[in-house]
Amino acid sequence: MIETQxxxxxxxxxxxxxxxxxxxxxxxxxxxxxxxxxxPILRELQERERDILVYLSRSPEVVVGQEE
Amino acid sequence: MSLPATLPNGFLPPGVHTASxxxxxxxxxxxxxxxxxxxxxxxxxxxxxxxxxxxQRVFLWGSFPTDASFPCDLALFLLMQAGFxxxxxxxxxxxxxxxxxxxxxxxxxADVFWATAAIGIEELTAWLSVYQLSRDMVPRGIIEVxxxx
Numbered sequence: 001m002i003e004t005q006x007x008x009x010x011x012x013x014x015x016x017x018x019x020x021x022x023x024x025x026x027x028x029x030x031x032x033x034x035x036x037x038x039x040p041i042l043r044e045l046q047e048r049e050r051d052i053l054v055y056l057s058r059s060p061e062v063v064v065g066q067e068e
Numbered sequence: 069m070s071l072p073a074t075l076p077n078g079f080l081p082p083g084v085h086t087a088s089x090x091x092x093x094x095x096x097x098x099x100x101x102x103x104x105x106x107x108x109x110x111x112x113x114x115x116x117x118x119x120x121x122x123x124q125r126v127f128l129w130g131s132f133p134t135d136a137s138f139p140c141d142l143a144l145f146l147l148m149q150a151g152f153x154x155x156x157x158x159x160x161x162x163x164x165x166x167x168x169x170x171x172x173x174x175x176x177x178a179d180v181f182w183a184t185a186a187i188g189i190e191e192l193t194a195w196l197s198v199y200q201l202s203r204d205m206v207p208r209g210i211i212e213v214x215x216x217x
Contacts, residue, residue, distance in 0.1 A: 010205045028187060033153035036169070037181070039170070040181050041181060051203065
């Protein structure tokens with residue numbers, strides 16, 4: 001679970017890296033291979049974006065309160 | 069090369085550690101029945117992947133290479149030789165299962181990520197940096213499997 005601003009920034013950076021990986025893979029692999037290799041990455045992107053949305057859905061007060 | 073001890077948080081120290089499959093299984097695949105099952109899955113998965121003759125590098129992370137008593141599953145990245153994407157469509161079903169996510173999950177209890185070397189070293193390095201953080205954004209070590217032969 002993302003609980004701090006620093007973790008949030010790391011999570012955002014990781015998402016960017018994964019998306020760049022997909023963009024490169026789209027150019028360098030056949031459509032059939034890309035479909036197969038992108039499936040787990042897309043699923044993981046969804047899960048990680050959900051983690052970020054959960055963090056953003058909480059007000060700073062709530063986040064601070066949970067850190068105590 | 070032996071693997072370092074896990075940290076108090078249960079993860080290997082940050083970095084990419086190298087170890088043979090045998091060393092990985094001796095270290096993480098024997099302590100509990102669950103670990104023994106996953107070790108068998110890992111051995112079989114890598115046996116099939118190597119049978120393509122195009123497996124170049126293997127990286128392992130997730131709950132298996134930790135001190136968790138009941139790891140959920142396996143998580144791997146397989147780097148295949150450039151050109152594998154052309155051969156991909158002609159793989160026999162047993163080999164293809166490794167590279168089809170849902171089938172790999174069913175058969176090997178593994179999240180198998182893969183690409184060919186065409187992805188480039190820069191993207192591979194960036195990818196590995198993502199997995200040197202847990203989902204909770206805790207720095208951790210991952211393992212590259214090295215082969216004796």
